[in-house]
Amino acid sequence: MFEFFLHLSPLIGINIILAVSLNLINGICGQFSLGHAGFWAVGAYTGAAYSVYGALPLPDELNLIISCGLGFIAACVAGLIIGVPCLRLRGDYLAIATLGFGEIIRIVIMNTDAIGGPRGFSGIPKWTNLFWVSLFVVITVVIIANILRGTHGRAIISIREDEIAADSMGIYTFKYKTLAFVIGAGFAGLAGSLYAHYTQFLHPNGFSFMFSVIILLMIILGGLGSITGSIVGAIILTLMPEVLRFMGETVSQWRMVIYSVLLIALMLLRPGGIFGKHEFNPLTLFKKKGEEA
Amino acid sequence: MSEDTMYFFWDLGQYLINGLTQGSIYALVALGYTMVYGIIKLINFAHGEFYMIGAFIGYYIILAGVPLYLAFPIAMLGSGLIAVIIERLVYRPIRHAGRIPALITALGISLFFQYLGQMLIGADPKAFPAAIEEKTYIFGEIMITNIQVIILVATFVLMVVLWWLVNHTRIGKAMRATSYNHDAAELMGIDTNKIISFTFFIGAALAGAAGVLVGMYYTTVEPMMGLIPGLKAFIAAVLGGIGIIPGAVLGGLTLGVAENLVVGFWVSTYRDAVAFAILIIILLIKPAGILGKNRKEKV
Numbered sequence: 001m002f003e004f005f006l007h008l009s010p011l012i013g014i015n016i017i018l019a020v021s022l023n024l025i026n027g028i029c030g031q032f033s034l035g036h037a038g039f040w041a042v043g044a045y046t047g048a049a050y051s052v053y054g055a056l057p058l059p060d061e062l063n064l065i066i067s068c069g070l071g072f073i074a075a076c077v078a079g080l081i082i083g084v085p086c087l088r089l090r091g092d093y094l095a096i097a098t099l100g101f102g103e104i105i106r107i108v109i110m111n112t113d114a115i116g117g118p119r120g121f122s123g124i125p126k127w128t129n130l131f132w133v134s135l136f137v138v139i140t141v142v143i144i145a146n147i148l149r150g151t152h153g154r155a156i157i158s159i160r161e162d163e164i165a166a167d168s169m170g171i172y173t174f175k176y177k178t179l180a181f182v183i184g185a186g187f188a189g190l191a192g193s194l195y196a197h198y199t200q201f202l203h204p205n206g207f208s209f210m211f212s213v214i215i216l217l218m219i220i221l222g223g224l225g226s227i228t229g230s231i232v233g234a235i236i237l238t239l240m241p242e243v244l245r246f247m248g249e250t251v252s253q254w255r256m257v258i259y260s261v262l263l264i265a266l267m268l269l270r271p272g273g274i275f276g277k278h279e280f281n282p283l284t285l286f287k288k289k290g291e292e293a
Numbered sequence: 294m295s296e297d298t299m300y301f302f303w304d305l306g307q308y309l310i311n312g313l314t315q316g317s318i319y320a321l322v323a324l325g326y327t328m329v330y331g332i333i334k335l336i337n338f339a340h341g342e343f344y345m346i347g348a349f350i351g352y353y354i355i356l357a358g359v360p361l362y363l364a365f366p367i368a369m370l371g372s373g374l375i376a377v378i379i380e381r382l383v384y385r386p387i388r389h390a391g392r393i394p395a396l397i398t399a400l401g402i403s404l405f406f407q408y409l410g411q412m413l414i415g416a417d418p419k420a421f422p423a424a425i426e427e428k429t430y431i432f433g434e435i436m437i438t439n440i441q442v443i444i445l446v447a448t449f450v451l452m453v454v455l456w457w458l459v460n461h462t463r464i465g466k467a468m469r470a471t472s473y474n475h476d477a478a479e480l481m482g483i484d485t486n487k488i489i490s491f492t493f494f495i496g497a498a499l500a501g502a503a504g505v506l507v508g509m510y511y512t513t514v515e516p517m518m519g520l521i522p523g524l525k526a527f528i529a530a531v532l533g534g535i536g537i538i539p540g541a542v543l544g545g546l547t548l549g550v551a552e553n554l555v556v557g558f559w560v561s562t563y564r565d566a567v568a569f570a571i572l573i574i575i576l577l578i579k580p581a582g583i584l585g586k587n588r589k590e591k592v
Contacts, residue, residue: 032393085577092336096531097576099524100569107566209524213400220397257412260405264383267398271390 004242006130010198012238013133014191017140019218019234020227021187024144026216027225028153029180030160031087032095035102036188036215041207042078042105043071043189045115048124048196055125064127068136068193075189076182078105083181087174090163102212110204120203121196128198136194140187145227147183156180160225221266223273228280233273303434308557309550314441314510316549317448321503322526323533323541324455325496331472331536332492333388335395339379339402340500341523345410347372347501348514352421361424365447365505372501373494380493385486403523410516418515421508444506451502452542455495459538468492472536521565528572534582543583547571 022036047067055063086097115121147153155176158166167173196202218237222229240262244255251258322344329337351368355361379402387398428439459465470478471488479485507522508514529548533540548568555567575582 086573089576089580092535093531093576093580095336096527097573100528100572100576103569104566104573107563107569111560111562217397217400220393224393254412256408257405260401260408264398264401264405267390267394267401268383268386271387271394 010133013137014195015234015238017191018215019230021184023219023230025184029156033098034095035098037207037211038102038105039075039185039188040192043075043192044196046074047071047193060127071189071193072186076186079182079185083178087177122201124200223275226275229275306435308553312550312553316546318503319526319529320542320545321499323529323545325500326530327541328496338399341519342406343372343497344500344504345519348504348508351505355422368505369498369501373498376493376497418513421512534585540584
């Protein structure tokens with residue numbers, strides 16, 4: 001059982017990156033996106049295509065970094081292409097448009113023979129391990145948390161609070177919405193590349209609309225807008241189906257039903273998620289009282 | 294006219310008929326989406342599941358020997374009642390918590406029914422019992438089955454009934470009032486909770502009818518069958534202008550025809566991409582949908 005959780009821990013890390021990056025778009029900028037699995041797929045397939053077809057004669061670690069970088073860039077480009085037309089839309093309409101683009105990405109992958117098409121993409125080298133995943137998780141969280149503290153972050157938050165007011169205060173809302181969308185997409189692509197080099201096999205059906213929903217559930221469970229919440233949400237939602245698996249045969253069989261009931265119950269009891277909008281920064285515990293965080 | 298051109302038109306006719314059949318099923322499901330959205334501004338992602346439930350109620354009672362003309366109303370009533378129970382237990386308490394928790398709850402309900410169905414019924418597709426004997430009528434090169442005729446007629450009848458219900462009855466007037474302005478309707482003495490429940494009932498009953506029709510048409514039913522048609526019906530609702538009842542019908546038929554034309558004249562693997570591509574184009578050109586009116590956002 002311990003080994004099983006050791007196997008699971010890189011997946012938890014990858015889900016944390018996905019959740020934190022979606023949180024930048026949905027929770028912090030307030031732009032409801034349902035196409036995150038699409039960007040994840042773009043990053044995964046780009047990274048995998050690099051290591052299968054064009055890997056340079058370099059050590060594995062460097063190659064992993066390059067393929068993650070390529071995944072990041074490819075997903076950023078996809079985010080830009082999708083974001084520029086879609087971000088004119090608001091609320092539910094934006095959600096539907098991003099959902100549509102996410103599915104189109106998946107269907108295009110399904111119909112591209114060079115990267116496996118409906119057979120799935122196999123033969124990807126196993127470069128990802130817990131160390132690299134942890135490192136990238138830390139990088140993602142630090143970068144996104146720092147964006148939030150600066151001018152750009154304040155502008156992005158103001159769009160969530162009231163877009164019209166932000167506009168009239170002289171914030172170029174379209175630019176900041178696109179910025180948040182592209183950065184969020186990029187980190188999803190990075191997570192995709194890590195994922196590809198961990199599972200060594202990709203299938204288009206693994207990137208369906210349902211997976212965008214699961215990432216969304218992670219950030220809503222934790223509390224929309226809270227980075228700590230996204231991390232906790234990602235950990236809980238990755239572990240929950242697996243933990244239920246160990247709780248006897250009946251529970252194991254019914255685990256997806258239990259999972260959905262727990263989800264509904266959580267929404268009924270605590271619609272703002274576990275953390276709400278609050279952050280919990282472990283570093284502040286080590287500081288003396290009265291000192292500013 | 295040369296023979297090739299003749300065949301092109303025969304093919305076109307065939308695809309149009311298949312498209313209209315499929316489109317009317319999308320339209321029936323889309324109506325529920327659009328009505329629920331119109332009244333409480335909730336994208337009810339669980340709506341595809343009411344379609345699945347209707348199909349399975351139809352499956353079991355036709356297996357039990359109930360004739361088709363009775364199976365229909367029973368399936369509609371059954372999925373409608375389940376929708377009302379869900380609305381009462383889950384959606385009503387969450388309605389005031391905001392739109393995102395409500396949306397997530399709807400997704401949770403959708404997952405719940407899909408997996409509950411897999412546990413209770415089994416994930417494998419079941420052969421839908423042949424309630425009536427299939428006959429094929431041939432006009433020139435165009436084939437049309439009696440099941441397609443039943444689907445088209447049943448859809449038409451249901452839509453006329455819905456139109457009458459919404460536009461010419463007291464409860465329909467109350468529905469329109471609630472969707473126009475919830476608070477004002479309440480002040481005028483309309484029991485809006487009852488009206489919302491009733492809207493869920495009607496929407497799910499239409500979806501249940503669509504489920505039985507699809508069971509007859511494709512002859513298989515399975516617990517995950519609601520997912521993709523649910524999504525497509527939702528696209529159809531947005532296409533026509535979400536919240537607008539004739540828009541859902543128009544959107545459903547357009548989507549069904551467009552899909553069948555692409556599958557017929559181009560490649561079948563891009564079938565699902567077509568629906569999403571149409572959706573995105575519509576959203577970018579006219580975000581309110583074909584029949585929608587643009588509303589400026591005010592502070």
